[in-house]
Amino acid sequence: MLYFIGLGLNDARDITVKGLEAVKSCKYIYLENYTSILESSKEELEEFYQKEVILADRDLVEKQADEILIRSEEEDVAFLVVGDIFGATTHTDLMMRAKEKNIKTKFIHNASILTAVGIVGLELYKYGKTTSIPFNNENVDTPIKVFNKNKEHNLHTLFLLDLDPKNNNFLTINDAADYLIKKGVNKELIAIGCAKIGNEHQEIKVTTLENLTKENFTKYPQCLIIPGDLHFMEEDALELWK
Numbered sequence: 001m002l003y004f005i006g007l008g009l010n011d012a013r014d015i016t017v018k019g020l021e022a023v024k025s026c027k028y029i030y031l032e033n034y035t036s037i038l039e040s041s042k043e044e045l046e047e048f049y050q051k052e053v054i055l056a057d058r059d060l061v062e063k064q065a066d067e068i069l070i071r072s073e074e075e076d077v078a079f080l081v082v083g084d085i086f087g088a089t090t091h092t093d094l095m096m097r098a099k100e101k102n103i104k105t106k107f108i109h110n111a112s113i114l115t116a117v118g119i120v121g122l123e124l125y126k127y128g129k130t131t132s133i134p135f136n137n138e139n140v141d142t143p144i145k146v147f148n149k150n151k152e153h154n155l156h157t158l159f160l161l162d163l164d165p166k167n168n169n170f171l172t173i174n175d176a177a178d179y180l181i182k183k184g185v186n187k188e189l190i191a192i193g194c195a196k197i198g199n200e201h202q203e204i205k206v207t208t209l210e211n212l213t214k215e216n217f218t219k220y221p222q223c224l225i226i227p228g229d230l231h232f233m234e235e236d237a238l239e240l241w242k
Contacts, residue, residue, distance in 0.1 A: 002072035002098050004085040006110025009198025011039035012048040019108045023049050026078040028071050030056040032091070036082035036113075036221055037165045039199060053080075057166060061090050065097060072103045084112035113223065116197045117158060120204055121237020122227055128155030133176045133224075134162045135169075144183045147226065154229040161222050170220040177212035177224065185209060191226050192241070195219035206241040 003022045008014025015023070023029060031045065033055050038045075046053050056079070060067065071077050079085075079094065085107060086092055098105050118124050128150030131143045143159060150157045159180075161171040173193040181187045187210035195203040196219030203217050212224065227234070 001076045001104045001106060002068070003076065003078045003106050003108065004091065004095065005078055005080050005108045006084045006112075007038060007080055007082050008110040009036075009083055009113065009116055010200070012045050014038075014110065014198075016108060016110060019110065020049075022076075022106070022108060023051065023078050023080070025076055026051070027075040028068075028077045029053045029080065030060075030068055030078065031080045032056050032061060032082070032088075033165055034058045034061075035088045035090075036163070038082050039196075058090070061094060065094055068094070069098060069101055069103060072098065073101070084109050084114075087112055087114070111198060113160070113197055114158075117194065117223070117225065119197065119202075120192050120194065120206070120225065120241060122156050122192075122225065122234050123231065126156055126228065128153060128157055128228070130158045130160060132160045132162060133171060133179060135164075135171055137179050141183070144180070144185070147180075147185065151228065156225060156227045159224040159226075161224065163221050170222065173215065173217050173222045173224050174213050176222075177209050180224075180226075181209060181213070185226070189226055190238070191224060192238070193217055193222065193224055195222045197223070204241045206238045 005019040005022055029051050031053050034057050042053050129146050131146035133143050147157045161176050163170045189209045191209040191212050193205045193212050193215055195217040203219050205215050
């Protein structure tokens with residue numbers, strides 16, 4: 001059996017009761033550690049679970065997944081994902097490969113950045129397509145195309161910012177705002193910087209896109225939101241974070 005288990009967005013205690021029960025029943029525990037990070041370290045997770053945790057980087061999940069799948073044919077295996085379990089296409093690929101091999105699977109969901117951003121006060125159903133801003137983005141235009149398309153329909157845009165937890169490297173809100181301005185986005189637009197959403201010490205700041213190039217955010221991972229047309233209740237909610 002291969003369990004796909006969401007861990008939520010904060011620390012070891014954000015796992016659901018059902019998820020924790022599944023982890024404790026598994027022989028092998030893999031933690032996907034390249035699409036996001038938890039407040040808890042590998043060692044803290046191991047102490048909490050009373051189990052060894054195997055760090056699964058992008059290479060293992062995308063190119064060496066047979067290790068996980070072969071073990072799942074004979075034993076109960078947990079694949080742990082920060083946030084919700086299908087926040088990345090590689091997780092869907094792993095699920096499909098398990099199905100092709102007739103490996104039993106079970107899915108245990110949790111909170112995701114795609115819903116947790118509701119804390120800023122924008123209505124979730126008014127978000128358009130989500131996009132990511134990568135490192136080395138000088139010649140990257142996809143985030144701008146997504147933003148412009150969303151803007152056409154008066155929708156909010158969520159920009160997820162690149163990260164490399166293995167090397168403790170994170171794209172910052174400051175750099176993302178600078179990238180957007182250099183690509184022609186109006187620097188006077190309302191913009192929202194969010195750092196470590198889901199954490200009790202999360203940081204949220206509503207200001208202009210230009211000001212976000214200078215704001216000091218200390219938590220990671222980070223994301224940036226540019227709202228579309230605002231309902232008066234959304235306007236009132238955003239005042240809380242100015």
